[in-house]
Structures are given as structure tokens and as C-alpha cells.
Amino acid sequence: MRLSAEWKLIFQTICLAFLSPGRCVNPAVLKSGLGRKAAKDTEAHRAFLLAFGCPAVEELLARKVRAAQISSIARLTPFTILANLVNAAVVTPVFSSFLPVSYLAVWLAIVVALMVHTSVKWIRANRNPIETASRRGLRKVVLHATILSSLWACVPIVAFAIGDPNGILVASCVTTGMICGGGFALATVPQAAFRWVAILFVASVVSLTLGGDAHTWPLLLLLTSYVVVIVGSSTAAGWLFASHFLAEAELEQRGELIALLLNEFEEKASDWIWETDSFGNFRNVSDRFLHASGRTRRELQALRMVDLAHTLESDDARGAIPRLEKAVGLRKSFREIVIGVDVRGEARWWSLAARPFYDDHGSFGGYRGVASDITEARRANALVSHLAEHDSLTGIGNRSWFLSQAERLLAEQKTLETKSLTLFLVDLDNFKVVNDTCGHPAGDDLLKQVAGRFTTISEGRALLARFGGDEFAALGLFDSDAAAEAYAEELVSITRRPFRVGNRDFAIGATVGFIRLCTSGDTVDDLMRKADIALYKAKESGRGRALAFETDMEREVRERRELESDLREAYENGKFSVEFQPIVDARSGKVVSSEVLVRWVHPERGEVPPDTFIPVAEQAGLILPLGKWVLQRACAAAAQCPELESVAVNLSPVQFLDPNLVPQLQSVLEETGFPPERLVLEITEGVVLRDFGSASEKLQKMRDLGICIALDDFGTGYSSLSYLRHYKFDKIKIDKSFVDEIGERSDGLAIISAVISLAHNLGLEVTAEGVERKFQADALRTLGCDTMQGYFFGKPNPNPAEIMHVRTEGWHDAKADEAPRNASALKNVS
Numbered sequence: 001m002r003l004s005a006e007w008k009l010i011f012q013t014i015c016l017a018f019l020s021p022g023r024c025v026n027p028a029v030l031k032s033g034l035g036r037k038a039a040k041d042t043e044a045h046r047a048f049l050l051a052f053g054c055p056a057v058e059e060l061l062a063r064k065v066r067a068a069q070i071s072s073i074a075r076l077t078p079f080t081i082l083a084n085l086v087n088a089a090v091v092t093p094v095f096s097s098f099l100p101v102s103y104l105a106v107w108l109a110i111v112v113a114l115m116v117h118t119s120v121k122w123i124r125a126n127r128n129p130i131e132t133a134s135r136r137g138l139r140k141v142v143l144h145a146t147i148l149s150s151l152w153a154c155v156p157i158v159a160f161a162i163g164d165p166n167g168i169l170v171a172s173c174v175t176t177g178m179i180c181g182g183g184f185a186l187a188t189v190p191q192a193a194f195r196w197v198a199i200l201f202v203a204s205v206v207s208l209t210l211g212g213d214a215h216t217w218p219l220l221l222l223l224t225s226y227v228v229v230i231v232g233s234s235t236a237a238g239w240l241f242a243s244h245f246l247a248e249a250e251l252e253q254r255g256e257l258i259a260l261l262l263n264e265f266e267e268k269a270s271d272w273i274w275e276t277d278s279f280g281n282f283r284n285v286s287d288r289f290l291h292a293s294g295r296t297r298r299e300l301q302a303l304r305m306v307d308l309a310h311t312l313e314s315d316d317a318r319g320a321i322p323r324l325e326k327a328v329g330l331r332k333s334f335r336e337i338v339i340g341v342d343v344r345g346e347a348r349w350w351s352l353a354a355r356p357f358y359d360d361h362g363s364f365g366g367y368r369g370v371a372s373d374i375t376e377a378r379r380a381n382a383l384v385s386h387l388a389e390h391d392s393l394t395g396i397g398n399r400s401w402f403l404s405q406a407e408r409l410l411a412e413q414k415t416l417e418t419k420s421l422t423l424f425l426v427d428l429d430n431f432k433v434v435n436d437t438c439g440h441p442a443g444d445d446l447l448k449q450v451a452g453r454f455t456t457i458s459e460g461r462a463l464l465a466r467f468g469g470d471e472f473a474a475l476g477l478f479d480s481d482a483a484a485e486a487y488a489e490e491l492v493s494i495t496r497r498p499f500r501v502g503n504r505d506f507a508i509g510a511t512v513g514f515i516r517l518c519t520s521g522d523t524v525d526d527l528m529r530k531a532d533i534a535l536y537k538a539k540e541s542g543r544g545r546a547l548a549f550e551t552d553m554e555r556e557v558r559e560r561r562e563l564e565s566d567l568r569e570a571y572e573n574g575k576f577s578v579e580f581q582p583i584v585d586a587r588s589g590k591v592v593s594s595e596v597l598v599r600w601v602h603p604e605r606g607e608v609p610p611d612t613f614i615p616v617a618e619q620a621g622l623i624l625p626l627g628k629w630v631l632q633r634a635c636a637a638a639a640q641c642p643e644l645e646s647v648a649v650n651l652s653p654v655q656f657l658d659p660n661l662v663p664q665l666q667s668v669l670e671e672t673g674f675p676p677e678r679l680v681l682e683i684t685e686g687v688v689l690r691d692f693g694s695a696s697e698k699l700q701k702m703r704d705l706g707i708c709i710a711l712d713d714f715g716t717g718y719s720s721l722s723y724l725r726h727y728k729f730d731k732i733k734i735d736k737s738f739v740d741e742i743g744e745r746s747d748g749l750a751i752i753s754a755v756i757s758l759a760h761n762l763g764l765e766v767t768a769e770g771v772e773r774k775f776q777a778d779a780l781r782t783l784g785c786d787t788m789q790g791y792f793f794g795k796p797n798p799n800p801a802e803i804m805h806v807r808t809e810g811w812h813d814a815k816a817d818e819a820p821r822n823a824s825a826l827k828n829v830s
């Protein structure tokens with residue numbers, strides 16, 4: 001039969017324990033013997049070897065095991081001393097009959113001395129319990145067992161050698177009891193137990209042999225069986241003891257590690273551990289928890305988590321309390337419950353997670369959990385959501401927030417009957433100018449002021465938002481159309497009051513388009529679209545006003561949008577052309593100039609008049625490229641007609657506001673080689689009306705280039721005469737409506753006469769437009785008008801060369817059929 005390496009090791013250890021306790025198996029053999037086994041088996045073998053004092057584990061642990069082995073024997077000291085003294089007390093009188101008293105006294109004295117020594121050591125050990133023990137300590141125990149067992153070994157030997165039957169009986173009983181009692185008492189230190197049993201067993205065998213009785217062999221057999229049982233039991237007990245100790249040590253080690261980690265966690269993280277008793281009151285409160293709660297340990301231990309959650313007066317904070325109460329009531333685990341706590345007057349937010357725990361009897365012990373202070377994260381979140389919903393510049397709502405509010409109100413509107421949801425879109429009128437002239441910081445400042453004014457009038461009436469740029473929106477419930485309109489008017493009027501930006505005042509104004517929900521089927525998108533249409537119409541009809549949406553507008557706007565897209569297409573496909581209309585000298589009747597007019601023939605609509613498509617092109621931003629194109633064509637064509645003193649090109653206010661206008665003019669003139677002195681730019685009052693200081697500068701720049709500037713449609717606007725003094729023009733063009741009044745109204749001529757003389761006084765040349773009849777031409781010439789333009793001289797013509805030959809026949813005599821209806825009005829002239 002072959003023994004496995006482990007069993008060999010065990011056998012070896014037991015043998016060594018008998019023969020030479022304290023000595024160990026070779027460590028290399030130990031290693032190889034334990035190395036190949038599974039962890040669990042290895043653990044058992046380790047415990048076995050440890051029980052026999054072998055260093056199968058690290059020294060510190062081995063020392064602890066030895067100390068525990070020794071302590072467990074020491075715990076029985078009072079009983080062992082008592083047993084020894086009782087045995088000695090029984091043996092002494094019986095042995096005194098056959099043993100000399102002096103021998104007996106010496107034996108007894110040694111036993112008693114040993115007991116005294118043992119008790120003294122026991123008392124000391126009780127005062128200072130040992131925690132570790134060296135191998136020497138273990139050897140001392142073995143020595144102690146050797147001495148005491150040797151003393152008791154004398155008893156059977158003496159009795160069987162020289163004693164009487166009485167003595168033999170007592171000795172047999174004492175020895176048997178000693179073998180068993182001692183073996184068990186020393187079981188936790190198998191080496192000591194083995195030594196004890198071995199000595200007494202040998203003494204018994206010697207005694208029986210000395211006695212030479214017939215019962216010797218059966219008695220020997222009996223004794224041997226006892227000894228085997230004792231040796232086996234003590235081995236097992238020692239082994240078990242060491243195993244238990246090892247397991248405990250490991251648990252303790254793990255506990256220490258966990259405590260260490262928890263310490264780390266408590267000290268470093270923003271989280272802490274909390275624990276309650278079965279009533280929910282905090283207990284084992286950590287320093288971190290104390291610090292986080294801002295309360296004393298006493299205060300905290302009198303509170304429950306729910307009580308803490310109640311300390312913060314906030315709807316947000318209160319929201320989680322029912323969840324917490326429910327979980328605790330049902331003794332359920334919970335996580336991510338966020339409560340608000342008042343900590344020294346400051347609102348702090350804790351995220352809680354916990355699970356209930358139960359004691360060994362299964363009854364509820366309380367909660368253990370983790371709390372994290374998430375205040376900062378919450379603040380950051382709040383900031384992010386504020387930014388997501390608000391306009392960062394003005395602090396009022398942003399577009400996405402506005403739309404979500406509109407959705408919400410619209411859903412509620414279905415149940416509200418009396419008030420009607422109204423959506424307003426607001427566009428500032430002259431904001432761009434502030435931005436362009438004073439820079440973006442000034443523009444930002446202005447927008448903030450506008451938002452501030454809007455907020456004052458909207459409180460309790462409407463929600464406000466900025467959509468970006470100079471676009472604002474409002475949303476509210478209004479009782480009647482009149483109430484909604486009054487609010488819209490207020491939005492407009494409040495922007496009319498000047499705004500102070502830097503050290504300048506700006507009058508900007510606003511245009512509002514709004515829609516009151518009337519069709520229940522309308523969505524937010526529909527409302528937005530309709531308010532946008534109303535705003536579009538309001539802008540178109542002159543800005544600075546509020547306009548409610550009307551159903552007709554939708555069709556108009558649709559048509560306009562269609563026109564816009566057709567216009568774009570036409571431009572991209574080069575479908576525009578220009579015509580030249582002659583301008584004649586009033587005295588000589590010679591063509592001296594020509595106005596260039598753009599033409600567009602729509603594939604379906606036919607010829608679309610520029611009065612219709614120019615405003616659309618202006619709005620669509622198409623006027624800039626189109627205007628440039630007209631200018632190029634005009635200059636190029638006029639360059640081919642040296643007879644023309646000049647060529648006049650219309651300049652839209654939108655073109656005029658373009659910051660690139662002057663460089664663009666220069667480049668066109670250079671490209672076409674057309675002299676700037678021959679170019680006339682016709683601008684309308686619109687240009688100067690929108691002036692914020694830069695128009696006159698720009699006009700001057702153009703004049704510096706050599707270009708002539710004519711004020712077109714003179715007389716159709718407001719205070720035209722004052723412009724003539726403020727701005728430097730070269731020419732004015734009297735509008736056709738004045739010319740039409742010649743011979744129609746009695747004061748028609750007087751007005752024209754006054755305008756002409758005023759212009760001449762200011763050094764301006766005068767052109768009359770829309771001259772259709774001879775008497776008009778005659779009258780204008782008589783009044784001193786410089787040049788004339790109109791169907792009478794020639795309609796716009798695509799070929800510039802052809803306009804040179806205008807109708808001049810009968811230039812000096814009026815025809816009867818062309819006489820004015822009010823002929824008397826002309827009398828003064830002639």
C-alpha cells in the first residue's frame with residue numbers, strides 16, 4: 001500500500017510529536033506536500049500541521065495559534081490543579097503503608113510545588129493574557145506535561161513493585177484517570193498530550209510487567225485501546241482547534257480589510273455610510289455623516305432619515321418623502337431616493353440607497369445604507385437645464401422652451417372655453433442698424449433692455465421668449481380680440497420710447513404679428529406659421545405696427561412665396577433683361593440721358609412689373625445680386641453710347657444699406673470702363689428715412705467717386721424738402737403724380753414751380769417724370785425744369801441705340817387734342 005504525500009506528512013508529524021515534540025518536518029517537504037492539493041484540502045493540512053506546532057502558515061498567525069492553544073489549556077488550570085491535589089491526597093495515605101515517608105514527602109512536595117508554580121503562572125496569565133507565543137512557549141508546555149506525567153508515572157511503578165493490593169488498586173485507578181483526564185485536558189496541544197499519554201502508558205506497561213500477573217496481557221490490551229482513543233481524540237481536537245482558529249483569523253483579516261476600505265471610503269468620497277436601529281433612528285453615526293448633516297451626534301441619533309428629509313421646505317425635496325416612507329414601511333431595499341436636507345440653513349441634496357438587515361433570530365434590525373451628497377451635481381444640472389430653456393443673453397425663455405410651453409397651453413386650451421390662446425411674434429425694426437453702427441456689445445445691451453421692457457408689460461399676461469437675433473415671441477391667454485390687440489400694441493409702443501445705449505439714444509420700434517386660436521384643429525406649428533404671416537404682412541405694410549392674422553393673408557403670402565421662388569429661378573436662369581427710357585433736355589429736346597429699368601417676363605404670368613417683383617426681391621435678399629447685374633448691364637450698354645451724357649440706375653434702399661456698396665460700384669465701373677461722372681444713381685426717400693448717421697457719409701463717398709445722386713420720386717414721401725438741405729444730392733426727380741396734376745388741379749403748377757425754384761436755389765438739377773402729354777412738357781419747360789422723362793418722349797426700349805431718336809416733332813406747338821382739362825391753370829405759366 002502506498003501512502004499519499006499528505007498522509008505521509010501527517011504520519012511523520014504524529015511520530016515526531018511523540019518522539020521529539022517541538023521539532024518540525026522539513027519546510028521543503030511541507031511545501032511540496034501541500035502544494036499540489038486543492039485550496040480547501042491544503043487549508044485542512046495546514047491546520048493539522050499548525051496544531052503540531054509546524055510553521056505551516058506565516059509566523060505571526062502561527063504565533064497567534066500557539067498562544068490560543070496554550071490559553072485553552074490554561075483555562076482548565078484550576079480543574080487540573082484540583083485533580084492533581086485530590087489524586088495526591090488519595091495516593092499519600094494509601095502509599096504511606098508501604099513506602100518510606102521521606103520518599104513520599106519528597107514526591108508530594110514536588111507535586112505541590114509544581115501546582116503552586118502552575119497556579120502562579122495561571123494568575124499572571126489571567127492578568128496579562130498572551131496574544132502570541134513562540135515555539136519555545138509550546139515546548140515549555142510539553143516540558144511541564146513531561147515533568148508532571150513523570151511524577152505520576154512513579155505511582156504505578158512503585159505500587160506494582162513494592163505496594164500492597166490496596167496500593168495497586170489505587171495506583172491503577174489513578175493512572176487510568178490521569179491518562180484519560182490529562183490526555184483530554186492537553187488535547188489542544190497534541191504534542192503535550194502525546195508526551196503525557198506516552199509517559200504514563202510506558203509506566204503502566206513497566207508496572208504490569210513488574211506485577212507479572214495472569215491478567216497482564218488483557219490489561220495491556222485494554223490500556224492500549226484507551227491510549228489509541230486518547231491519541232486519536234487529542235489529534236482530532238488539536239486539528240479542529242487549529243482549523244477554527246485559521247478560519248477565524250481569515251475572517252478577522254477580511255473584516256480588517258473591509259474596515260480599512262470603508263475608512264478610506266468614509267474619508268475620501270463624498271459618500272458616507274449610515275445605519276439605523278429597528279425604529280429608524282440613526283446609530284453608529286460616522287464623523288462624515290455628522291459633518292454632512294451639520295448636527296451633533298446626539299441630535300442625529302434622535303432623528304430618522306425621514307425627519308431629516310422634512311427639514312427642507314421645498315416641493316422638490318418633499319416629492320421623494322412618500323417613496324422613502326413607503327420603502328421603510330415595507331422594509332424594502334431602496335436606491336436613488338433623493339431627499340433635500342437643511343444643513344445649517346443651506347439646502348443640500350442627498351441620494352440614498354439602503355437595505356434592511358436582520359439579526360440572527362431573523363428579526364428586523366434596521367437599515368444600513370450609503371448617502372451621497374449630490375448638491376453640486378444637482379446645481380450643475382439645474383444650470384444646464386436653465387441654459388437649455390433660457391436665452392443666455394436676456395434671461396427670458398428660448399425658442400424650444402417657448403414651443404414646449406405653447407404645446408402645454410394648447411393642450412390645456414381644449415378644456416378652457418373663456419380665454420383664447422394667443423401667440424405673438426415680435427420683430428425689432430431697426431435693430432440691425434444699432435448692431436452695425438455701434439457694434440455687437442451695444443446691440444446686446446439693447447436686446448437686454450428690450451427684454452426688460454417686454455417683461456414689465458407681460459407679467460401675469462404672457463410668457464416671453466427670444467428666438468434669436470431681434471426676434472421675440474409671447475404667448476398668453478386673452479379674453480377678447482381687443483385685449484390681445486391692446487397687448488400687441490403695447491409691445492410695439494414700448495419699443496418706440498428711445499433706448500439709451502452707451503451715450504446715444506436709439507429709436508428702434510417693433511412690428512408684431514399675432515394669432516388668436518380660433519380653429520380647434522390648429523397645432524402649435526399652425527399658430528407659429530399664421531403669426532409669422534401676420535408679422536410678414538405687418539412688416540410689408542410699413543413696420544412699426546401690430547397686425548392680427550386674417551385668413552386672406554395666407555393666400556397672399558403663399559402667392560408671394562411662389563413669386564419669390566420663381567424670381568430666384570429666373571435670376572439663376574438669366575431671365576431678366578433691362579430697358580432704357582430716354583431723358584431729354586427740356587430746352588433742346590435732345591436725349592441726354594436714359595433711365596435703366598429692369599424687366600421680367602414670367603412664363604405664365606407674362607410681364608411682371610418691377611413694382612411687383614422688386615419688393616419681393618428686396619425681401620428675399622435677391623435685390624443685391626440683381627441690382628449689381630442691372631448696374632453692370634447699364635454701364636456696359638451706356639459705354640457703347642457716347643452720345644448719352646449719362647445713364648441713370650435705380651438703387652434700392654436694401655442695396656444702399658449694403659456695406660459693400662461703394663467697393664462694388666467701384667469694381668463695376670472699373671470692369672466696364674464706364675466713367676463714374678456719367679453714372680446717375682436714383683435713390684428714394686426710403687434710404688434717408690432709414691438713416692442712422694451713415695447715409696450721408698455713404699452718399700458723400702459715392703459723390704467722391706464722381707457719381708451723380710438723384711432723389712427719385714420726389715414729393716411722394718413725407719418731408720422731402722428738409723432732406724434736400726441735409727443730404728447732398730445732385731438732382732431731384734419730380735414724381736409723376738405731380739406732373740399728372742398739371743392742368744388738373746389749380747395749385748398743381750404752383751407746387752411744381754416752388755419745387756423747381758427751391759431745387760435750383762440749392763444748386764440741384766430737376767427732372768420731371770411721367771410726362772405723357774405735350775402741354776405737360778411745355779409747362780415744365782416754361783417753369784424751368786431741366787430734363788424730362790415720360791412716354792411722350794419715349795417708352796422704355798430694350799435697345800439703347802434706338803432711344804436716341806425720340807419724337808421731337810411739334811416740340812414747340814401744343815396740339816388741340818392734347819389740351820389740358822383745366823386750361824386756365826396753364827394761363828399763369830405762359
Ligand code: C2E
Binds near residue numbers: 614771789
Ligand atoms: P421709377 O424709378 O419711378 O421708374 C419710372 C417708372 O415710371 C417706370 O416704371 C417707367 O416705365 C414708368 N414711366 C416712365 N414714363 C412714364 C409715363 O409717361 N407714364 C407712365 N404711366 N409711366 C411711366 P417701371 O419700369 O414699371 O418701374 C417701376 C419702378 O420699379 C421704378 O420706378 C423703380 O422704382 C422700380 N425699378 C425699375 N427698375 C428697377 C431697377 O433696376 N432697380 C430698382 N431698384 N428698382 C427698379
Ligand code: CA
Binds near residue numbers: 595650682712
Ligand atoms: Ca427711377
Ligand code: CA
Binds near residue numbers: 713733
Ligand atoms: Ca421715379
